[in-house]
Amino acid sequence: MRARIAVLPGDGIGAEVTAEAVRGLRAIAARYGHDFTFEEGLLGGAAIDATGQPLPAATLDLCTQSDAVLMGAVGGPKWSHPDASVRPEQGLLQLRKALGLFANLRPVVPHPAVLDASPIKAELLNGVDIMVVRELTSGIYFGEKHRTATEAMDVCRYTVGEIERVVRLAGRLARERRRKITSIDKANVLETSRLWRSVVDRILPAEFPDVAFEHMLVDSAAMHLIRKPRDFDVIVTENMFGDILTDEASMLAGSLGLLPSASLGATMRGGLYEPIHGSAPDIAGRGIANPYAALLSAGMLLKYSLQLPAEAAALEAAVSAAIVSGVRPADIAKPGSAGASTRAAGDAVLAAIEPANRD
Ligand code: IPM
Ligand code: MN
Numbered sequence: 001m002r003a004r005i006a007v008l009p010g011d012g013i014g015a016e017v018t019a020e021a022v023r024g025l026r027a028i029a030a031r032y033g034h035d036f037t038f039e040e041g042l043l044g045g046a047a048i049d050a051t052g053q054p055l056p057a058a059t060l061d062l063c064t065q066s067d068a069v070l071m072g073a074v075g076g077p078k079w080s081h082p083d084a085s086v087r088p089e090q091g092l093l094q095l096r097k098a099l100g101l102f103a104n105l106r107p108v109v110p111h112p113a114v115l116d117a118s119p120i121k122a123e124l125l126n127g128v129d130i131m132v133v134r135e136l137t138s139g140i141y142f143g144e145k146h147r148t149a150t151e152a153m154d155v156c157r158y159t160v161g162e163i164e165r166v167v168r169l170a171g172r173l174a175r176e177r178r179r180k181i182t183s184i185d186k187a188n189v190l191e192t193s194r195l196w197r198s199v200v201d202r203i204l205p206a207e208f209p210d211v212a213f214e215h216m217l218v219d220s221a222a223m224h225l226i227r228k229p230r231d232f233d234v235i236v237t238e239n240m241f242g243d244i245l246t247d248e249a250s251m252l253a254g255s256l257g258l259l260p261s262a263s264l265g266a267t268m269r270g271g272l273y274e275p276i277h278g279s280a281p282d283i284a285g286r287g288i289a290n291p292y293a294a295l296l297s298a299g300m301l302l303k304y305s306l307q308l309p310a311e312a313a314a315l316e317a318a319v320s321a322a323i324v325s326g327v328r329p330a331d332i333a334k335p336g337s338a339g340a341s342t343r344a345a346g347d348a349v350l351a352a353i354e355p356a357n358r359d
Contacts, residue, residue, distance in 0.1 A: 002035045003306050006066035008043040008059065011079075011088055012279025013289035013342075014072020020291035020346035021070055021298040024318070027353040028302065028311050039066070043095065044074030044088035044279075054091025060098055064270065068305035069099075070298060071274035076281040088279075097137050100265035101272055102162065103169045104134040104242065105300070108229075108249045108259065113324045117254030117332040120226060128229045128252055131177060133170040134242025136263055138162045139192070141239045158192045158238065163199040169264070170236035171208035180233035181213040184221045184241055196238060218245070225249055246276055255331040257290030260297035262304050271305040273297040283330075287341050290329035295319050295349055314353060322348035 007022060009015035022038055029036045041059035048054050054074070063069045074088040108130040115122040135158075143155030167183070174181050183200045185193035197215055204213045216224065218241045224231065225245065229252050237245065250256045256277035263272040275293030283289055296319055303312035327348040330339025340348070 001306065001308070003037070003067040004065065005036055005038050005301070006059075006062045006069045007038050007040045008063075008069060008071045009040065009046070010043050010072040010074040010092075010279060011045040011076045012073055012281045012284035013277075014044075014074070014279055016284075016287060016289050016342045017275060017291040017294035018070055018072040020342060020349070021294040023346055024295045024315055024349055024353070025070075025298050025302075027350050028315055031314070031353060032308075032311050034308075034311075043071065044091045045076050045079040047091055048079055048086055048088060052086070054086060054088050055094045055098075059091075060095065063095065063099060063272075067269060068301045069095075069270065069272040070294075070301060071272055072294065073275065073277060073279040075279045076284075078281075093141060096263060096272065097142065099263075099270050099272060100137070101263035101270075102135060102137045102266075103166050103264050104136040105173070105262045105264065105304075106132040106134060106242075106246045106249075106259060106276055107300075108132065108246070108252055110253045111258065111320065111323055113320075114254050114258075114328070114332050116334070117328075119251055120229075124227075124229060125252060126230075128232075129177075130229065130232045130249060130252075131173055131234045132242060132246050132249065133166060133173065133234060133236045134246065135162065135166045135236075135238050136242075137239075139239035156190070156192050156240075158195055160195065160199055163196050164203055165266070167200055167203050167236055168207065170234050171204060171211055174208070174211045174234040178233040179211045181208075181211055182216050182221070182232055182235050183213060184216050184218050184235055184237035184245065186218050186241075187215070188217060192238070200236075221245065222248060225252070250276065255290065257293050257329060257331040258296070260293050260295075260300055262297070262300040264304060269305065271301065273301040273305075287343060288330050288339060289342050290331050291342050291345050292319050292323065292329070292349075295346070315349075318349045318352035321352035325352075 140156040
């Protein structure tokens with residue numbers, strides 16, 4: 001098949017990890033006879049430097065004309081002064097909103113070969129397989145903001161329609177998994193959470209009677225994620241809770257450098273795929289960032305936007321093979337051993353993709 005893929009490296013290690021993800025996609029295209037074209041666009045700090053805007057119109061056009069978007073990371077100290085009126089992160093938020101990407105899927109599946117990279121005991125991690133569905137285009141991220149010299153305000157707002165669509169998406173995902181949803185909120189305090197809960201209580205039993213569900217308060221969920229992570233199947237939650245809980249959940253997998261994500265809208269077309277990690281300015285440009293999360297994000301791109309499940313599975317298996325063969329970047333390296341370079345990790349993935357050419 002033919003596909004146009006927009007590549008937005010962004011800032012910091014974004015360029016290094018997306019380069020490996022593109023190499024992975026090229027190798028998959030070669031092996032399966034697809035024709036993927038890649039076009040780069042500016043986003044975040046890199047775009048501010050070049051154009052003054054974190055999301056230039058040309059980048060948005062490129063994304064809307066593409067079948068999928070592969071993104072690296074945005075942000076960095078250069079653009080993060082508290083008083084900065086333009087910030088790299090705004091570019092990403094505007095892009096998610098403009099593309100209508102209301103659901104952010106963040107799978108958390110600790111790899112059996114690197115359980116030792118997690119600070120959590122291995123016996124708690126065996127069999128953990130969580131899919132977090134984070135609402136991505138509303139809530140406190142997008143509500144009215146206000147600032148004076150002596151006060152500041154961020155409004156958290158949700159509409160019924162915004163909750164319904166993400167809950168339905170979680171319901172559909174749960175049907176392909178273990179059919180259990182945990183909806184996470186703060187309904188003992190927040191009005192938006194009480195609305196969220198009422199929508200979940202109406203939609204799930206009526207439309208997904210075959211899916212079991214429970215509600216959990218976010219503070220308790222934060223604890224439960226560490227205490228009994230195996231209890232979770234699909235988690236659905238609002239924007240900021242999902243942001244925070246997935247950074248926490250990344251420790252189950254051992255590192256932020258292993259967690260991919262897919263941001264989807266009503267149609268899969270134009271989905272955005274990015275590692276959940278940030279731009280890591282402290283290690284940028286040194287060739288030591290972990291590219292596995294970006295490669296796994298490319299795998300999600302194959303699965304969801306291009307509807308190529310075999311190719312997605314092949315890329316995922318190649319990342320797994322690289323990990324099993326012991327190619328571990330610094331963030332998941334064994335204590336005392338030097339980490340593999342970004343390129344070496346990418347090479348190991350490519351090596352695991354290519355042998356099948358000789359099938
Ligand atoms: C993420 C990031 C972003 C977010 C930032 C960069 C705006 O932390 O994708 O999790 O908060 O959504
Ligand atoms: Mn985050």
